[in-house]
Amino acid sequence: MITLEELRRIAALAKLSLSDEEIEHFRAEFERIVEYVSALDRIRALDELEPLDSVVSHTNAFADDVPHQSLPTAEALANAPRHNESFFKVPKVIASEWTPDQNNGQ
Amino acid sequence: MQSVHTGDYEAVIGLEVHAQLLTATKAFCRCSTQYGAAPNTNVCPVCLGHPGALPVLNRQVVEFTLRMGLATGCTIRPRSRFARKNYFYPDLPKGYQISQYEDPICYGGFVEIELEDGTTKRIGITRIHMEEDAGKSIHDHDVDTLIDLNRCGVPLIEIVSEPDIRSPGEAVLYLQAIRQLLMYLGICDGNMEEGSLRCDANVSVRRRGSDRFGTKTEVKNLNSFRNVERALAYEIERQIAVLAQGGTIEQETRMWDASSGSTRPMRSKEFAHDYRYFPEPDLVPVEVSAEWIERVRAELPELPLARKRRLQEQYGIPAYDAGILIAERSLADYFERACGALREPSPERYKLISNWIMTEVLRILGERKIDIGSFPIEPERLAELVELQAQRTISSRIAKELFAELLSSPARPSELVAERGMVQVSDAGYLEQLVERALSENPDTIEKYRAGKVAVLGFLVGQVMKYSQGKANPELVRTLLLERLGHSDALAR
Numbered sequence: 001m002i003t004l005e006e007l008r009r010i011a012a013l014a015k016l017s018l019s020d021e022e023i024e025h026f027r028a029e030f031e032r033i034v035e036y037v038s039a040l041d042r043i044r045a046l047d048e049l050e051p052l053d054s055v056v057s058h059t060n061a062f063a064d065d066v067p068h069q070s071l072p073t074a075e076a077l078a079n080a081p082r083h084n085e086s087f088f089k090v091p092k093v094i095a096s097e098w099t100p101d102q103n104n105g106q
Numbered sequence: 107m108q109s110v111h112t113g114d115y116e117a118v119i120g121l122e123v124h125a126q127l128l129t130a131t132k133a134f135c136r137c138s139t140q141y142g143a144a145p146n147t148n149v150c151p152v153c154l155g156h157p158g159a160l161p162v163l164n165r166q167v168v169e170f171t172l173r174m175g176l177a178t179g180c181t182i183r184p185r186s187r188f189a190r191k192n193y194f195y196p197d198l199p200k201g202y203q204i205s206q207y208e209d210p211i212c213y214g215g216f217v218e219i220e221l222e223d224g225t226t227k228r229i230g231i232t233r234i235h236m237e238e239d240a241g242k243s244i245h246d247h248d249v250d251t252l253i254d255l256n257r258c259g260v261p262l263i264e265i266v267s268e269p270d271i272r273s274p275g276e277a278v279l280y281l282q283a284i285r286q287l288l289m290y291l292g293i294c295d296g297n298m299e300e301g302s303l304r305c306d307a308n309v310s311v312r313r314r315g316s317d318r319f320g321t322k323t324e325v326k327n328l329n330s331f332r333n334v335e336r337a338l339a340y341e342i343e344r345q346i347a348v349l350a351q352g353g354t355i356e357q358e359t360r361m362w363d364a365s366s367g368s369t370r371p372m373r374s375k376e377f378a379h380d381y382r383y384f385p386e387p388d389l390v391p392v393e394v395s396a397e398w399i400e401r402v403r404a405e406l407p408e409l410p411l412a413r414k415r416r417l418q419e420q421y422g423i424p425a426y427d428a429g430i431l432i433a434e435r436s437l438a439d440y441f442e443r444a445c446g447a448l449r450e451p452s453p454e455r456y457k458l459i460s461n462w463i464m465t466e467v468l469r470i471l472g473e474r475k476i477d478i479g480s481f482p483i484e485p486e487r488l489a490e491l492v493e494l495q496a497q498r499t500i501s502s503r504i505a506k507e508l509f510a511e512l513l514s515s516p517a518r519p520s521e522l523v524a525e526r527g528m529v530q531v532s533d534a535g536y537l538e539q540l541v542e543r544a545l546s547e548n549p550d551t552i553e554k555y556r557a558g559k560v561a562v563l564g565f566l567v568g569q570v571m572k573y574s575q576g577k578a579n580p581e582l583v584r585t586l587l588l589e590r591l592g593h594s595d596a597l598a599r
Contacts, residue, residue, distance in 0.1 A: 013192075013380060014194075015194050053385055054390050055387075056390060059185070059391045059393040060390065060393055061163065061390050062162070062163055062165035062168070063163065063165065064164075064165060065131050065164050065166035066130065066131065066136065067130055067131050067136055067137070067138040068131075068136035068150075070137045070138065070147060071149055071150050071154075073144070073149075076146050076255075082250070084248075084252075086145040086146055086254075087145055087146065087244070087248075088146070088196070088253035088254075088255070089248070089252060089253070090196040090250060090253060091250065092245070092249065093195075093196060093243055093251045
């Protein structure tokens with residue numbers, strides 16, 4: 001059972017603002033998805049199975065540490081809604097208001 | 107180091123260190139990692155998160171991570187995989203960071219730190235995993251926030267310690283040990299100012315003697331050794347004050363603000379720990395064979411603490427000297443090359459080499475902001491200088507002049523000494539004349555000396571050194587003066 005509260009939280013994490021109708025709509029959809037997947041619960045000894053971490057069987061696809069040509073800056077910025085000649089522009093983010101783990105407010 | 111065991115409480119600290127790896131290219135694409143490049147020049151569809159672009163892991167990232175794992179005694183997981191850590195921030199265009207979650211490549215190791223009292227302490231390493239860095243947000247240059255994605259995708263390792271640290275001082279020692287290891291292994295430049303090495307801390311306090319952990323806070327933004335120490339001291343005191351007043355600690359993330367010298371809670375913390383990790387489907391698992399592990403292990407250099415102990419033993423230098431010399435691998439290499447170049451090696455000469463490095467050499471490196479690799483006096487020439495000094499061919503004052511000359515001359519020390527007539531004068535007859543001159547020009551000194559003011563002896567030696575332009579053998583001058591003043595050497599000392 002997915003509650004409205006859970007759905008609101010998921011929407012907030014995805015930075016989506018949903019109307020009450022939309023929330024109910026997605027809640028019902030989520031519930032169907034979870035129910036569908038719960039078929040797995042009927043597998044006996046599920047815990048003893050190794051989780052499938054990759055659908056292809058090979059491992060160790062590596063690249064050599066040799067630089068290749070990067071994109072020209074103009075091309076890199078071309079698809080951004082807003083930019084100047086060297087930077088992407090986004091609405092002002094207040095420094096350190098929410099800085100994730102690996103970013104340390106830089 | 108000041109104790110943080112304020113009253114009945116003790117601190118429990120664990121550190122999370124992020125180290126940028128010294129690869130030529132990013133973790134999952136072949137854009138350059140060069141620091142300081144023009145904004146948004148080292149970017150491509152993969153690190154910009156363009157739809158359909160697929161990451162491929164840089165082999166060197168695994169290689170470097172294995173080095174750190176093995177150097178810290180970690181177990182290497184034969185098969186590990188990547189996970190997506192989901193969050194939204196403008197400097198992370200994909201909307202997730204590729205990291206490792208359940209199966210980090212290295213786990214269960216330790217780092218040894220040397221405490222001030224000379225004892226060592228083991229700090230456990232919970233795990234070391236591979237991940238990618240985010241880009242850079244610039245807030246103050248424009249009404250908008252500007253984003254540079256050059257750093258996006260640069261490889262990092264995150265080194266997570268066990269909560270084994272008990273004071274801010276220990277935290278600094280641990281961080282220094284980690285930094286030194288990374289630099290010895292040649293996998294990180296250790297530059298905290300440029301952000302190549304970053305540190306967050308988990309801090310709690312508990313009643314002394316308790317084996318339960320208190321509620322912890324995570325303190326971020328500790329980007330220098332000094333800030334680590336200050337922030338932890340502040341946070342520990344804050345928590346103790348809260349508990350002492352009967353309050354409870356709230357589990358939260360706090361930012362260290364160096365200018366106010368305090369930590370403050372970050373807003374929006376309710377989302378901070380819901381990263382909804384899931385396996386990264388775009389990357390295949392990493393398998394590390396026993397052969398790979400053994401090759402990396404065989405190629406590990408001698409590690410800092412082991413080297414320190416060996417330098418003490420092999421060259422008979424004090425622990426203090428050895429600690430300074432091993433601070434950087436290249437400095438210890440320089441010392442050992444100089445020692446190896448001595449024609450007549452002896453502990454006295456090893457110690458002289460160490461003295462030169464710790465004082466004059468490090469001073470010049472600091473003044474010129476260069477590293478030992480670009481230091482103009484090669485170890486072989488320093489060794490020769492030390493031999494001239496040890497053989498009393500030149501006085502220590504001349505040795506200093508010679509050192510200064512060698513900085514700008516490619517000549518050998520012995521050549522310069524011969525050329526400039528710097529050879530130390532030990533001709534007793536000549537020196538006696540100078541002694542007489544010193545006494546006649548300072549007639550009151552004899553009486554002062556006999557009245558017990560032995561300090562004038564040093565003054566007189568100095569005068570003779572001056573007359574001889576620094577070439578007089580100071581020990582001989584001293585002996586001659588003592589004879590002249592009518593005292594036995596033993597009495598004056």
